[in-house]
Amino acid sequence: MTSQFEYFSAIDAQDSEKLGAVIQQCFGSSPDDWERYHKRIGIENFRLLRQEGQVSAGLAIYHMGQCYGGQIVPMAGIAAVGVAPEYRGKGAAYEILSQTIQELYRQKVPISALYPATQVLYRKVGYEQAGSYCRWELPLPSIQIQARSMTIHRVNTDDRSIFEAIYTRQAQVNNGNLARHQAIWQRILESEKEQAVYAYLIGSGSEPEGYIIFTQERGEKESAIAIRDWAILTAEAAKCIWMFFGNHRSQINKVYWQGSLSNPFLLLLPEQTTKIVWQMIWMLRIIDVPLALSKRGYPTGIEAELHLEVRDNLLEANNGKFSVQVSNGRGEVRPGGQGTFQIDVRGLAPLYTGFLSPRQLQQMGYLKATPGALDTATLLFSGDRPWMADFF
Numbered sequence: 001m002t003s004q005f006e007y008f009s010a011i012d013a014q015d016s017e018k019l020g021a022v023i024q025q026c027f028g029s030s031p032d033d034w035e036r037y038h039k040r041i042g043i044e045n046f047r048l049l050r051q052e053g054q055v056s057a058g059l060a061i062y063h064m065g066q067c068y069g070g071q072i073v074p075m076a077g078i079a080a081v082g083v084a085p086e087y088r089g090k091g092a093a094y095e096i097l098s099q100t101i102q103e104l105y106r107q108k109v110p111i112s113a114l115y116p117a118t119q120v121l122y123r124k125v126g127y128e129q130a131g132s133y134c135r136w137e138l139p140l141p142s143i144q145i146q147a148r149s150m151t152i153h154r155v156n157t158d159d160r161s162i163f164e165a166i167y168t169r170q171a172q173v174n175n176g177n178l179a180r181h182q183a184i185w186q187r188i189l190e191s192e193k194e195q196a197v198y199a200y201l202i203g204s205g206s207e208p209e210g211y212i213i214f215t216q217e218r219g220e221k222e223s224a225i226a227i228r229d230w231a232i233l234t235a236e237a238a239k240c241i242w243m244f245f246g247n248h249r250s251q252i253n254k255v256y257w258q259g260s261l262s263n264p265f266l267l268l269l270p271e272q273t274t275k276i277v278w279q280m281i282w283m284l285r286i287i288d289v290p291l292a293l294s295k296r297g298y299p300t301g302i303e304a305e306l307h308l309e310v311r312d313n314l315l316e317a318n319n320g321k322f323s324v325q326v327s328n329g330r331g332e333v334r335p336g337g338q339g340t341f342q343i344d345v346r347g348l349a350p351l352y353t354g355f356l357s358p359r360q361l362q363q364m365g366y367l368k369a370t371p372g373a374l375d376t377a378t379l380l381f382s383g384d385r386p387w388m389a390d391f392f
Helices: 013-027 031-041 092-106 119-124 161-171 182-189 235-246 264-268 289-295 345-353 358-363 371-380
Strands: 006-009 046-051 054-068 071-083 111-114 128-139 152-154 198-203 208-218 223-232 254-259 275-286 304-311 320-327 330-335 341-344 367-369
Touching: 006 092, 013 031, 013 046, 013 054, 013 071, 031 054, 031 182, 046 092, 054 092, 054 182, 071 092, 071 289, 092 119, 119 275, 128 345, 161 208, 161 223, 182 223, 198 235, 208 235, 223 235, 235 264, 275 345, 289 304, 289 320, 289 330, 289 345, 304 345, 304 371, 341 345, 341 371, 345 358, 358 367, 358 371, 367 371
Parallel strands: 071 111, 223 254, 304 341
Antiparallel strands: 006 046, 046 054, 054 071, 111 275, 128 254, 128 275, 152 198, 198 208, 208 223, 304 320, 320 330, 341 367
């Protein structure tokens, strides 16, 4: 069956045009949207599938990183997976995903993440639920915070470096946060609808304690502040931001943002007036088991050894027994061991990110382990629940 498919990189204008036609039809986007999208990501980061001499499917790869245990793990974000209508149901989606995963393995990429339109397809190639992406809303009149005066000053969005250092400090303490691709920064900082994008630094110019980047939206019945990005490093900076938003209440009804299932900034509000209006669960795949386990961070002060036995139907090299020895917050992975913690590559994803605990995964039939191995895994993969604020 594989012989009917040709998997290749999008390398010229003709390929780009054909792929653009598929993506536009799949996602209801315009030619201008496609032009902007492929320029941001880079046409070299698209993969295509050809059947019967025609482009039948395509996808995009964001080469970036994701934070786990305080370490940035190289990650390939998969996006814009589209199949031309006339080729659906013929195995094209599975083929392009499985070929991409094998290519990523050859490139020594440890992990891959995506936002699923359907879980069935992605589970077939080894992805599983692994973290949260939530939209929060807060009515501005409910903020009612008076904070110590801190400097808050508007800055230009032309230079993202003034935000990156602050963002990185916040991201590294939150499992699942991205080491962002340039395309994601561009989407945050550049307006696509002729809206004004506002950006402010909190604190001194030499040592800022946070920033906010947002737009303002006005509808027929209500108006809103739409937070595109924010990073807050101190409680005083958080109070300053809440007060800043609250001071918009005479003209703006609410503020909304994307983030985690729980937000420490909300502790500073007087009442529980925020609400999650929707959430998505993103998915992760372990591409290279030993490399992924050695790249993430682990709790410091723990010395332990976990004996894994992994099953992977797509990547043969991931099958087998691995010993994970953890010391000083880092892991060393060696082949072999006792195999007292048995798990397939799908189950390994929510364990790796900390989305589900070993006992929860055991309860759902995703793993088998001895009591001692279960306790060790619980220690090693403890931490905050993973989340992303960025959609790709």
